[in-house]
Amino acid sequence: MSPAGPNQVTGVAVVDKEAGWTSHDVVARCRRIFGQRRVGHAGTLDPDATGVLLVGLGRATRLLRFLTALPKVYEAEVVLGAATSTLDASGEVTGTWDMEDVSLAQVRAAATTLTGPIEQVPPMVSAVKVGGRRLHALAREGIEVERVARPVTVHRFDVDPGLTPGVFRIGVECSSGTYVRVLAADLGIALGGGAHLRNLRRTRIGSFSAGDARLVDELTPAVVLTPAQALRDLDQVVVPTDVQRDVARGLALDRVPLGVAGDGPWGLVDDGHRLLAVYEATETDRIRPAVVMEAAG
DSSP states (O other): OOOOOTTOOOEEEEEEEOTTOOHHHHHHHHHHHHTOSOEEEESOOOTTOEEEEEEEEGGGGGGHHHHHTSOEEEEEEEEETEEETTSBTTSOEEEEOOOTTOOHHHHHHHHHTTSEEEEEOOOTTSOOEETTEEHHHHHHTTOOOOOOOEEEEEEEEEEEEOSSTTEEEEEEEEOTTOOHHHHHHHHHHHTTSOEEEEEEEEEEETTEEGGGOBOGGGOOGGGOBOHHHHTTTSEEEEOOHHHHHHHHTTOOEEHHHHTOOSSOOEEEEOTTOOEEEEEEEOSSSEEEEEEESSOOO
8 A cells, every 4th residue: 555645635525425335446536536555435325325424544444443333223125925036126026925915014123123122144145244244245156154133223213104005114213233134024023024134225324314425426625524523423622732742642541530431432632632542441541542644753
């Protein structure tokens, strides 16, 4: 990867990903738009899905793990009566059931059983690694492997009628790592049949909504958020001038003089709201650096 140049943009772009683009396609396009190699994204969206994708540029790529951890909000449709190999509309139909008479009340009742802390088995089309290989790569070779269920939290699972019988519109607010396509498939099973997902759109990551987002070809340096703006969902602490060099050197700090409370992580900023570092909690009254944006010279 090329070293940072004097004109390298550092920050986060809020992208409204279009259907047909992979998340990697968006990253590749951003590399060309901004003329730099150091680009990454937080929270993969499938090619058929649309909506909010956070793209880190320059040194801000080091902050993406804090954005990936933010809760997500999605809208989609669940089609009852047909299960597919990918759990969404892009796959081959693997089973059919007559479910046109399933009522809205029944679907809502089933959705409540999939709300709160639950466990999900990652789909074979996901980017999860098993034995050092990504599941979607194995799936392309026709290989299916056993996957371990993972704990996730579905904070909200709303169901409304769709435009045709057997189709329901859903709204889901969930923790990072939740697969909405698995929710759709599990909803079909809970109703005594099968189902798949279509028209998935991510409308929010943390406080970043679709209203904040730009199509990838509308991106310019002017719309890129600063690192501090990108971490607006974290508690932020203004660091006194006499402590800033310790932050730049990556030293652990005492909580009390900084007025740091809670479990963290925290964005440490100067009085001009420039992000200096991200610090995390320890088992003591000290906090330690997770990311230092600029080391001391």
